[in-house]
Amino acid sequence: MNYFFHIIIMINIYIVLTVSSNLLVGMTNLLSLGQAAFYGIGAYFSVLALTTLNLPLIPSLIVAMLATGVFSLLLALTSLRLKNDYFVLSTLGFQIITFSVLYNWISVTKGPYGIPGIPAPKLLGIFQVSGIIPFLIFSTVMSLFTIFIFYYLINSPFGRLLKAMREDELALITLGKNITSLKIQTFAISSSFIAIAGFLYATYVTYIDPSSFNLDESIFILSALLIGGLGNIKGPVVGSIFVILLPEILRFVGLPDSIAANMRQIIYGLILIILMRFKPEGLAGNYRIK
Amino acid sequence: MSKYILKINDLTKSFTSDKDKSPLLFDSLTIEFPAGAVIGLMGTNGAGKTTLFNIISRLVDCDKGNIWYDNGDKQIDLLKLKANVLKGIGIGRLFQDNHIFADMTILDNLLIGGEDSFGETPFITLFKRKKHKEKEKIRVAKAKMILTELFGKDNYFWQNRNNYASELSYGQQRLLGIARLLMSDHKLLLLDEPTAGVHPEIREMICEVIRKINTSKGVSIIIIEHNFKVIEVTADECCFIDQGEIAAVGPPEDIIGNPIVRKKYIGI
Structure with missing residues (x-):
């Protein structure tokens, strides 16, 4: 039973990651390769808040979200004048720099050795979220909270502005809208919520190291988004379930672990190619990336 | 009380960013657009009509000059503003392409x-x-x-x-673009070839809508147009631009009958 709970927890973490990333990638057409960097920043700041500052659950979560939001402004401000491929390259640069800092700033992050023994967070200073069932509930609440917030953001006048921005920035400027402010807000909200995934991951696994937040992870998050689909809530949720369940299904096929890992990469690649050709809006999305 | 909606003073704009070497698109262009009227802006391709709209809309910078806009309360130099602020002071823009x-x-x-x-x-x-x-x-x-x-x-x-x-069809999208502009209370609308490439029936509708906006709401309109008939039906006054200079100004029928305009447009 614990195995199924573990799968659901991982799906919940990826739902938070993809639903948050969808605001940037799916709603504003800003294809980012730096999502794992925000995920990592969120995770490391969560650990800092929980261990060094010794804060309980909610304040730790807020610290992680605020810190990640502030870091996202660095990328937002440098990327605002860049478009399309140049924007993607700047997010790639951010991802690589963040990974290098996490990997080499050993006195703070412990570099490749990672940080073990992350304590279970305490809710209201009383309830300790440790063990699989409490974590299942906690991660489900956080993923539902994220879905709720982003559902309202997407289906609001703010979401309408984002959709308009991804289609035609020039028209939106002449309609009196401030594109710079919109992009900064999108970056800040998206990355702050990604920090929730970082918090969940760090406190669930109780160990983090930079390899969990590298470029491969960014590509994996983006793959989940593209497979599920962009522009709505359903797409990222379907994508998250798909990318977490696929390797588990392969496990039951009876392939040896070494082959299953490679097969997983091949299948993801094939699915992406097939989707881009025949269903570019993904399995459940309503927007095709341009 | 001023009677203009837009007054362009000494506007200079070079073709390229190298101001010293580039030929000039506008060399000290000076013109006044009266308030409350529909002004037709005509000229051959490359005359600088859309660039003038882009400068007024703050999407393109100019080398020197002023563009004074009178919104009824005060006169504002548009060149000191950002593009996204213009809607707030009552200026709307319809693009040549459908930006729907x-x-x-x-x-x-x-x-x-x-x-x-x-x-x-x-x-x-x-x-x-x-x-x-x-x-x-x-x-x-x-x-x-x-x-x-x-x-x-x-x-x-x-x-x-x-x-x-x-x-929607192309023509319907043009109509939607005009309707979208009316969601805000504008004092000046810049319409860039609103009837280009549309069916004659839609063209008539667009002309009717332009007149209606001007007469019922008192909105000043500057309209770039190549079609003589559209200018005749919609415009109170017309201005012909040739190679960045104002070649003729006057009532539409005078401009259409002007030998320079006829030579440039239909070669006779």
Whole structure:
């Protein structure tokens, strides 16, 4: 039973990651390769808040979200004048720099050795979220909270502005809208919520190291988004379930672990190619990336 | 009290960013557009009409000069403003290409042009839901009113308001673009070839709408157009630009009969 709970927890973490990333990638057409960097920043700041500052659950979560939001402004401000491929390259640069800092700033992050023994967070200073069932509930609440917030953001006048921005920035400027402010807000909200995934991951696994937040992870998050689909809530949720369940299904096929890992990469690649050709809006999305 | 809506003084603009070596598109261009009128702006391709609109709209910078805009309360130098501020002081722009949000519904296209931006920030969206829903209802009512005023009670746009704008024909998209402009109370509209490439029936509708906006709302309109008939029907005054200079100004019938204009346009 614990195995199924573990799968659901991982799906919940990826739902938070993809639903948050969808605001940037799916709603504003800003294809980012730096999502794992925000995920990592969120995770490391969560650990800092929980261990060094010794804060309980909610304040730790807020610290992680605020810190990640502030870091996202660095990328937002440098990327605002860049478009399309140049924007993607700047997010790639951010991802690589963040990974290098996490990997080499050993006195703070412990570099490749990672940080073990992350304590279970305490809710209201009383309830300790440790063990699989409490974590299942906690991660489900956080993923539902994220879905709720982003559902309202997407289906609001703010979401309408984002959709308009991804289609035609020039028209939106002449309609009196401030594109710079919109992009900064999108970056800040998206990355702050990604920090929730970082918090969940760090406190669930109780160990983090930079390899969990590298470029491969960014590509994996983006793959989940593209497979599920962009522009709505359903797409990222379907994508998250798909990318977490696929390797588990392969496990039951009876392939040896070494082959299953490679097969997983091949299948993801094939699915992406097939989707881009025949269903570019993904399995459940309503927007095709341009 | 001034009688102009726009006064361009000594406007100079070079073709390229190298101001010293580049030939000039506008060399000390000076012109005044009267308030409350429809002004036709004509000229051959490359004469600088759209560039002039882009400078007025603050999408393109000029080398020197001033553009004074009189919004009734005060005179403002547009060159000191950013593009996204112009809507707030009453200036709207229709582009030569259809800048419609094709993957959004007809209604959303209209609502996004609304005067009131309440609810367009994440905080308001999440924490003032009741109020922003009320504001949204007011926006929807305004969209319905504008469509009814322009196209009649059972108009196609309102009946199909939840369809994607991409499903509209090119001409219908032009009409939607004009209707979107009216979601805000503008004092000056810059219309860049609103009837180019549309069916004669839609062209007539667009001409009618332009006249209606001017007469019923008192909005000043500057319209770039190549079609003599459209200029005759819509414009009170006409201005012909040739190689960045004002070659002729006057009533449309005089401009159309002007030998320079006829030579440039139809070669006779």
